[in-house]
Amino acid sequence: MKVTVIGGGLAGSMAAARLAASGRCQVTLYPGRPGSTALHSGGWYFGFERLKGEGALARAEAAFACLKRGLAELEIEAGPFRLYDEDGFQQKVDAAARTHRGALSEATPVLCLRGRGRDFARATGRPRLEVNWPPSDDQDRSSAFLARQLDRPEARGPLLEAIKASPLRGQGLLCPPILGVQAAAQVHAALEEAAGGPVVEALADTPSAPGLRLTRALSRWVIRAGVQISATPFFEVGQRDIASRFDEVFQADAVILATGGYLGGGLTSQRPVREAVFDLDLTPQPDDPIRAAGARGAGPLFEVGVFVDEALRPCDPSGRAHHPRLYAVGDVIGGPGPLGASARSGRAILTAYAVSEALLA
Ligand SMILES: Cc1cc2nc3c(=O)[nH]c(=O)nc-3n(C[C@H](O)[C@H](O)[C@H](O)COP(=O)(O)OP(=O)(O)OC[C@H]3O[C@@H](n4cnc5c(N)ncnc54)[C@H](O)[C@@H]3O)c2cc1C
Numbered sequence: 045m046k047v048t049v050i051g052g053g054l055a056g057s058m059a060a061a062r063l064a065a066s067g068r069c070q071v072t073l074y075p076g077r078p079g080s081t082a083l084h085s086g087g088w089y090f091g092f093e094r095l096k097g098e099g100a101l102a103r104a105e106a107a108f109a110c111l112k113r114g115l116a117e118l119e120i121e122a123g124p125f126r127l128y129d130e131d132g133f134q135q136k137v138d139a140a141a142r143t144h145r146g147a148l149s150e151a152t153p154v155l156c157l158r159g160r161g162r163d164f165a166r167a168t169g170r171p172r173l174e175v176n177w178p179p180s181d182d183q184d185r186s187s188a189f190l191a192r193q194l195d196r197p198e199a200r201g202p203l204l205e206a207i208k209a210s211p212l213r214g215q216g217l218l219c220p221p222i223l224g225v226q227a228a229a230q231v232h233a234a235l236e237e238a239a240g241g242p243v244v245e246a247l248a249d250t251p252s253a254p255g256l257r258l259t260r261a262l263s264r265w266v267i268r269a270g271v272q273i274s275a276t277p278f279f280e281v282g283q284r285d286i287a288s289r290f291d292e293v294f295q296a297d298a299v300i301l302a303t304g305g306y307l308g309g310g311l312t313s314q315r316p317v318r319e320a321v322f323d324l325d326l327t328p329q330p331d332d333p334i335r336a337a338g339a340r341g342a343g344p345l346f347e348v349g350v351f352v353d354e355a356l357r358p359c360d361p362s363g364r365a366h367h368p369r370l371y372a373v374g375d376v377i378g379g380p381g382p383l384g385a386s387a388r389s390g391r392a393i394l395t396a397y398a399v400s401e402a403l404l405a
Contacts, residue, residue, distance in 0.1 A: 055374025
């Protein structure tokens with residue numbers, strides 16, 4: 045079976061890798077921009093306990109197991125890159141509880157690197173553990189750069205020494221999202237040892253280290269599975285009447301639209317918001333997309349997306365599929381979606397799993 049996947053974020057990569065790894069599909073992926081929405085994330089937690097509906101949790105567990113298997117085969121280092129299952133979720137809840145209820149006490153300092161982090165410390169009323177690291181003021185201080193620096197033992201040495209020497213040692217540490225990309229587990233362990241207590245990575249600025257870890261893992265999975273990557277990263281169709289030109293344009297047995305939402309580029313940010321590739325029908329528009337876009341996380345703009353039917357095929361508001369072999373996965377889908385994912389968390393992997401499962405059946 046020939047399958048075309050448009051968009052190489054979490055949802056598209058997972059669907060493409062799974063289908064190709066089955067040995068039964070020849071998969072072509074238009075990857076778009078690597079990482080995309082995943083690069084905003086501060087960690088990975090799939091929100092499955094919020095799923096509603098019969099069989100939803102079992103489906104979610106199967107999807108999660110599929111992702112874990114796919115990535116585990118590559119021996120991806122776990123570290124603070126966590127695909128939270130129930131235990132992991134509990135850990136996250138515990139970590140949050142420690143942070144907020146006192147076990148990571150009010151005295152737990154915020155790690156401030158050359159002044160960076162002071163605002164966060166001020167906002168949370170916490171003490172600051174100030175370190176002049178990286179060594180020079182001229183150095184890049186983005187999270188991604190610092191995370192890669194910390195991957196290198198010789199570069200992280202001076203930071204660890206400074207933390208150990210601090211009078212605030214022993215209370216744990218709240219860190220910016222910099223706990224390594226490739227050597228995340230070692231970085232986390234080294235910082236915990238230096239800090240003399242638990243180290244918690246705060247939410248991210250982009251690109252985030254957890255997002256980089258996931259992106260790196262996904263692209264390796266896609267390559268290892270034998271997905272054919274299109275030399276043209278972005279798919280563009282000159283004419284938007286997809287139904288009548290489907291076979292001419294794709295020569296594929298199925299097409300999976302995985303272009304993401306507003307952050308990924310699957311939806312335009314101008315008003316009115318539109319689906320960017322085929323101009324498919326969307327769930328209701330927010331009144332004020334600009335304000336909505338400013339809301340972190342689940343603002344109204346993040347709930348806009350294409351209508352889909354039970355089989356995850358984009359459809360018009362009356363429920364008629366635009367094409368029987370066109371599917372949508374991930375953030376490009378609007379509203380809660382038929383799989384009952386009440387929040388965006390977990391939607392990417394749930395829908396990618398569901399469509400690949402259906403195609404392999
Ligand atoms: C701050 C934050 C925290 C989050 N935390 C979590 C979490 O803990 N757990 C969780 O489950 N979810 C979380 N999410 C949501 C999660 O990140 C998204 O659901 C997921 O990454 C979406 O994946 P996607 O593949 O649908 O879209 P995207 O990752 O946006 O990927 C879309 C891809 O399509 C490409 N593309 C777009 N147009 C085209 C085109 N014409 N041709 C080819 N390619 C194209 C883009 O370049 C991109 O690569 C979080 C989101 C944010 C913003």
